[in-house]
Amino acid sequence: MSSFDAVGDLSLHDARRFVQDSLAQADDGELFIEQRQSESLVFDDGKLKGASSDDGMGFGLRAVAGETAAYSHSSELSFSALKRAGDTTDTILRHGRSRLVSDPPQRSNRKLYGDFNPQEMMGFAEKVSLLQRVDAYARGLDSRVRQVSVSLGTDFQDVTIIRPDGELFRDIRPLVRFNVSVTTDNGTLQGQGSDGFGGRALPASYLTEERWKGAVDESLRQALVALEAGAAPAGEMDVLLGPGWPGILLHEAIGHGLEGDFNRKGTSAFAGLMGQRIASDEVSVVDDGTLPDRRGSITIDDEGTASNCTPLIENGILVGYMQDRMNARLMGVKPTGNGRRQSYAHVPMPRMTNTYMLNGKRTPEEILASMKTGIFAKSFGGGQVDITSGKFVFTVTEAYNIEDGKLTRPVKGAILIGAGAEALKKISMVGNDLALDKGIGTCGKQGQGVPVGVGQPTLRINALTVGGTKAAA
Numbered sequence: 001m002s003s004f005d006a007v008g009d010l011s012l013h014d015a016r017r018f019v020q021d022s023l024a025q026a027d028d029g030e031l032f033i034e035q036r037q038s039e040s041l042v043f044d045d046g047k048l049k050g051a052s053s054d055d056g057m058g059f060g061l062r063a064v065a066g067e068t069a070a071y072s073h074s075s076e077l078s079f080s081a082l083k084r085a086g087d088t089t090d091t092i093l094r095h096g097r098s099r100l101v102s103d104p105p106q107r108s109n110r111k112l113y114g115d116f117n118p119q120e121m122m123g124f125a126e127k128v129s130l131l132q133r134v135d136a137y138a139r140g141l142d143s144r145v146r147q148v149s150v151s152l153g154t155d156f157q158d159v160t161i162i163r164p165d166g167e168l169f170r171d172i173r174p175l176v177r178f179n180v181s182v183t184t185d186n187g188t189l190q191g192q193g194s195d196g197f198g199g200r201a202l203p204a205s206y207l208t209e210e211r212w213k214g215a216v217d218e219s220l221r222q223a224l225v226a227l228e229a230g231a232a233p234a235g236e237m238d239v240l241l242g243p244g245w246p247g248i249l250l251h252e253a254i255g256h257g258l259e260g261d262f263n264r265k266g267t268s269a270f271a272g273l274m275g276q277r278i279a280s281d282e283v284s285v286v287d288d289g290t291l292p293d294r295r296g297s298i299t300i301d302d303e304g305t306a307s308n309c310t311p312l313i314e315n316g317i318l319v320g321y322m323q324d325r326m327n328a329r330l331m332g333v334k335p336t337g338n339g340r341r342q343s344y345a346h347v348p349m350p351r352m353t354n355t356y357m358l359n360g361k362r363t364p365e366e367i368l369a370s371m372k373t374g375i376f377a378k379s380f381g382g383g384q385v386d387i388t389s390g391k392f393v394f395t396v397t398e399a400y401n402i403e404d405g406k407l408t409r410p411v412k413g414a415i416l417i418g419a420g421a422e423a424l425k426k427i428s429m430v431g432n433d434l435a436l437d438k439g440i441g442t443c444g445k446q447g448q449g450v451p452v453g454v455g456q457p458t459l460r461i462n463a464l465t466v467g468g469t470k471a472a473a
Contacts, residue, residue, distance in 0.1 A: 030303055038053070058076070061085040072088035167304070241377050252385040252420075281316045285358070288308075298340070376402055399411050
């Protein structure tokens, strides 16, 4: 990375003066400068099947006036490119500002992941050697292993944000993600399992042998369970959700509906419900970007606002939305540090960081014992969600029948169907075993993807629709 007095061919001194002059009549805006190094490797079928690398930089200049924003970006880091961008953003400033100007971001001394030197990253050969070891370990665990796929992605993002008042903010964000999937075959059936982990760290310190072996062991366990699974029941039934990654349902079906832009525009199922009960008093949800080293954490957001732990639902009452600066200003509230973007080529918008449900008072054993029949959804795969309505369809990758308060046979093919606002009201019991996911989540919104975290304790949801291949008894 370059020195801090210049980025590429762009002098930060000149950039600050330009931003102060060009955005003087704006309600808000910023110059977002990014330098990024990323690499992705895929080891499949005993061979290195894919390897990609990207080393890029660029800037995005945004001017905001009222509800309108002009945005221009370039991969050329030079003062001449910045001046051309200014010609574009100047188009909305000829009408003057709306006078709804929000306060500038407050600085924070908090360090969530520290500063890192990209030269300390693992070399290419070292990464390939690690993936080979993972493959060999997985294949040696059980004779029924037929296929192993391993992937490793690394990302190192250096962000500089210059505000209209000339204030400069900087964040250096490392990111690593490891995934492994295992396919088993017993001669009659095939089973598949997958696991992974990641966070705000560099591979050399994060990819310990204990961690990657644990991921392989878990993937194999899932793949062997799948060999014994029968057909999933279908119909309306009580569902027990496991802790951790099943929080992806909360993220998708409920979290997006609590982002500020959807509520300002009135398109969210939760619009206009602030201060009202939307769930049982056992349900409390936060979005927390301040957790050290977590995948979804950010020291500052992509507008310069320090990240926060933002209460969204407290004991069933809607108490907050996630806000970027523009929506917060227009709604008359404070930004919450949720203004995020995929890269310099994208505008910021309200996005989640680490969104999770807080602990309740029930033990997982107590919740399970309360259920006469139903299914236990331990792990989730893919799904589809309509962000504005909250309607969802999620595939369950590991599930078990529940009979008389006990887990029985594993089942496959289960699909959970519902709507976020309604499912929230059907949560009747919340466990005391809160767990966060292992650091593998990426959230999509309006074509942008950003790293996020999810989590929850064990939950009981009453009368949820389950799609399967076997009719419910």
